[in-house]
Amino acid sequence: MSGLVEYELSDNESDNENNEFNLLSVYYKTDEEGESEERKENSSEEKLLKRKKIDDLDDEHVVISKKRESILKEETPRKDLPPLPSDFLQLYPGKKDYTKHIDDPSKHQGRIRSKPHVEGDWATHVYVDVTLTEEADHIINKIEELAKEVVSEDGIKIISCIENHQDNNSLNELDPNGHCEETKLHISLSKPLFLKYHQIEHFWNKLRIGFLNWKRFSLSFANITSFSNDDKNRSFLALEVGKGSNELKSMVDHVNKVAEDFRQKPFYENPRFHASILWALGETSIDRSLCDAIKETEYFESITQHVFNIENMICKIGNKTFTLDLK
Structure with a gap:
């Protein structure tokens, strides 16, 4: 190609x-x-x-x-609990353990708790003080001596409700059942009440407001009689109020209203206002025969002639005392 x-x-x-x-x-x-x-x-x-x-x-x-x-x-590591409020500590001064409670009747002259202790319940009692003059104090001392002499033959131990009769600064204590452990002559306006800690201030405020305009009044005792407590395990020798009962009943009406607001029991429906001066264990240890023996003495007549001034209303919660002076 x-x-x-x-x-x-x-x-x-x-x-x-x-x-x-x-x-x-x-x-x-x-x-x-x-x-x-x-x-x-x-x-x-x-x-x-x-x-x-x-x-x-x-x-x-x-x-x-x-x-x-x-x-x-x-x-x-366990954290320490926060400190208790100061108001709480004042309710039971000097006590370090606020969670344990051991009943010891020997510390309360043989009295036994009828209501089981409930942690967080604070025994509460509303009452009025009866201020004693020197003469009235002497008469009550004589009545006590006579009563102890009468019951001693039966081997009954009788205990004074009043210590330092004229010491108006002494404080009444509460016994294991919430009753007032008398160191001063007083007249109850409530049954034992049991409040929670958060209710205390509110209870006292409601109680106090109702008595802000309440005036002072006087009363006298018309009788000496015996009472037994609701548990029927103690009996009392008491002076029963005559003049002044109406004023006391009006005070109880307000106390009852406040107590019911806190779901507490009201006072007795037909109260016999009295001031206890002696007590003994047993329902019949102090009976009518002792009262009759005292009525035959000059001391009974003397004490019924005395007039006593009611100057304040007192509410005791635990070991803390709230006082409202009447006008």
């Missing part, structure tokens, strides 16, 4: 070209294999690094877990 030039390689040239090609193939193959080996080595190193990291993490996890376990096993 015209225009075309045939060119044939000689055998030597062909061999040389094949050799060059083979050399290139070997070169490239070797290079690829090297890269492949390098990748394998890199891959192995990466795997080793990853494994090491995982192992490190596992070790760290174990350390953390052990720390967490040790922390959990450690006892959490």
Whole structure:
């Protein structure tokens, strides 16, 4: 064909070209294999690094877990309770344990609690004080001496309700049943009431407001008689009020209203207002025969001729005393 030039390689040239090609193939193959080996080595190193990291993490996890376990096993330090309010502490001054209460009749001349003690209940009593003149105090002392002499023949132990008769600053205490443990001559306006701590201030405020405009009044005793408590385990020698009963009944009406607002029991429906001067264990230890013996003396007539002024209303809650002076 015209225009075309045939060119044939000689055998030597062909061999040389094949050799060059083979050399290139070997070169490239070797290079690829090297890269492949390098990748394998890199891959192995990466795997080793990853494994090491995982192992490190596992070790760290174990350390953390052990720390967490040790922390959990450690006892959490107990936090101190916040201090009690000062008003609360004043209710029972000098006492360190406010949670435990153990009844001990020996500390109350053998008196036994009729109402089980309930934690958080505060025994409450509303009453009026009867201030004694020196002469009236002397007469009551003589009545006490006579009463003790009469019952001593029967082996009855009789105990005075009044200590420091003329000490108007002394405080009446509450016995285990919430009754007033008399150290002064007084007349009750309520049964034993039992309030919760958060009710105390509200109770006193309602009670006080009702007596803000209340005027002072006088009373006298018309009789000497015996009473027994609701549990029938104690008996009392008491002076029973004559003049002044109406004023006391009006005071009780207000006390009852406040007590009922706090779901407390009202006072007796037909109260016989009295001031106890002596008591003894047993329902009949102090009976009518003792009262009759006293009525035959001059002391009975003398005490019924005395007039006593009522100047304040008192509410005792625990060992704290709230006093309202009448106008």
